[in-house]
Amino acid sequence: MAQVTIREVARTAGVSPATVSRVLNTSETVSPDLKERVLAAVRDLGYRPNSQARSLRTRATTVLGVIISDITNPFFTAMVRGVEDVASAAGYSVVLANADEDLRKEQRYLEVAAAEQMAGVLLSPASATETSIDVLAERGIPVVTIDRRLKSADVDWVMVDNHRAAKEATLHLVEQGCRRIGFIAGRLGTTTGAGRLAGYRAGLRAAGLPSARELVVSGEFRIDGGREATERLLALPDRPDGLFVSNNLMTIGAVDALDTAGVRFPDDIALVGFDDMMPALSLRSQITAVSQPTYEIGRQATELLLRRVSGEPFPERHITLNAELKVRESSIRA
Amino acid sequence: MAQVTIREVARTAGVSPATVSRVLNTSETVSPDLKERVLAAVRDLGYRPNSQARSLRTRATTVLGVIISDITNPFFTAMVRGVEDVASAAGYSVVLANADEDLRKEQRYLEVAAAEQMAGVLLSPASATETSIDVLAERGIPVVTIDRRLKSADVDWVMVDNHRAAKEATLHLVEQGCRRIGFIAGRLGTTTGAGRLAGYRAGLRAAGLPSARELVVSGEFRIDGGREATERLLALPDRPDGLFVSNNLMTIGAVDALDTAGVRFPDDIALVGFDDMMPALSLRSQITAVSQPTYEIGRQATELLLRRVSGEPFPERHITLNAELKVRESSIRA
DNA sequence: ACGTTCCGAGAAATCGATTTCAGAAATCGA
DNA sequence: TCGATTTCTGAAATCGATTTCTCGGAACGT
CATH class of the missing domain: 1.10.260.40 (lambda repressor-like DNA-binding domains)
Structure with a gap:
């Protein structure tokens, strides 16, 4: 004692x-x-x-913070494995915080990270414009953003090319014969959400299809958000024949809404999601999805962060990884 | 700067x-x-x-640590919501650490929690006997274990009655006409794993069924663990007609193995799982499962912990919550 | 009017480590 | 052999806060 x-x-x-x-x-x-x-x-x-006394004196800790926007999203938890592997190999510990897509919570955790003098922080910002990492910058704590970018700050980031991936997925639906492709967008305030929407539009343009305003519905990156958005799309007088859902949790909601409404895929509507679900959903229903290299994102982001932590000077670094469209049953129309 | x-x-x-x-x-x-x-x-x-300087002097922080055994398990992530809600209402921040069912990692995070002088810790121990919370006890940092207990330490805990729930699930399978019920056990080193196995055996005994050694297979609390265990059960000369899987991730693996082997449920084998999956799996395949009040476990554990943190003296407290068997399609044999 | 109590605010001690500084001992060179 | 240099170790300063101690002045009672 x-x-x-x-x-x-x-x-x-x-x-x-x-x-x-x-x-x-x-x-x-x-x-x-x-x-x-x-x-x-x-x-x-x-x-x-006592690590507090020590780091008070040395101004250094061996703890990395990871602030993610939704801890129930398998995308993030898979990524965290990559983070932990790299961090613990280098002798760092990793603590997670769940900002829950809430700017206030996010800010609070950024302050905790600053107050605890964490060595570095990985962040998936809740908003591209409103999230501020000033409290960390003031103390010289390096930040790497993952999955999403910040508009203002000049910060390293690691993510996939959402625009290209969304365009590719859209064109895949076009190839399957879809002419009215619904798009369920996530939070447009995030670079991820906006990028995927832009990619979808680019895909339509490339295919010479009109982009109808009513076919784009946005909601929260949650199961409920996907369910509600799908219900709205199904309520249209002229129903879509293809559906591209820009987030995994939303895809689960979409599947549920389709089931409930008795709309079958791929027969009645071709379906493409973004991010693999847990193995769970894909096992049973084989949903075509844009698959991100989650582990690799975590790994590379952490390596980048640790180089910053060590004080190595190098210009702002941006890493874009490839996402791969994994075509499965849900989008194939014979 | x-x-x-x-x-x-x-x-x-x-x-x-x-x-x-x-x-x-x-x-x-x-x-x-x-x-x-x-x-x-x-x-x-x-x-x-500077929170380090402050807590060096005051010997107190407003950070709670949550050390969970598998961050990819929806059971834990759902529970964390309950933790966060209570903690943040009381002005505490929550940091998570992923021990990954690995005693060494777990020990490292316990040391981090001690060194950082966290106000309190919620822990789901990787092992009932080998996990030691001495480093925290030495510094007077209170601990509440969740989901699992520790054999040695006299510590508060919050969990469900695994024995009763497993017994109930087993009896449900018996009622459905099953006579050879396979059981896929998790790590028997955890109280959770051992309790569920005991409940299963108690169920068989209550129903007057023999408990055959070859029908119990144990493995890691992972998707792969469930898949392999199921394969072993299916390879038995006399296949089971019912299957009780004692963990959600393992259930996913089990479903996959059944699909691969072309064994249909509930027709060929009646299936019951433990813990709801993500909404994902249950939506599509409607698996009967023992459902735990995850949010409530997190909520009550945190309230208990905060009372300890505040220094309130009270005898060791154990909270047992009720798990509910949610009967769905996978176990109903007409 | 004078002694006592109370109150507010600064000086200094403290938390537990690391790091600078300084001095004693050992080593070296001529 | 003696002075110069190096090596090892302890005393003391430091990190940035909180808390105890102390003291001057105001308020109070007789």
């Missing part, structure tokens, strides 16, 4: 605190005799340095 | 650091004039107290 301090270790080893610190942290030479006594004392007392 | 310290605030306000601290933290009276000047200086300089 009583905290073991460096002073007690020093006392039982019969040396000064400075010597204890030298033995534990630096490569300065300490006579073998003292070194031995210090290590023995550390072992016996079960000494564990 | 330069950190704004309390000293600078004091200087620009023309007061001592002690006064600044008093204005910001305590209810001690400070003359309105000085108070005003301090607040103005804080605002102008954008002062943000």
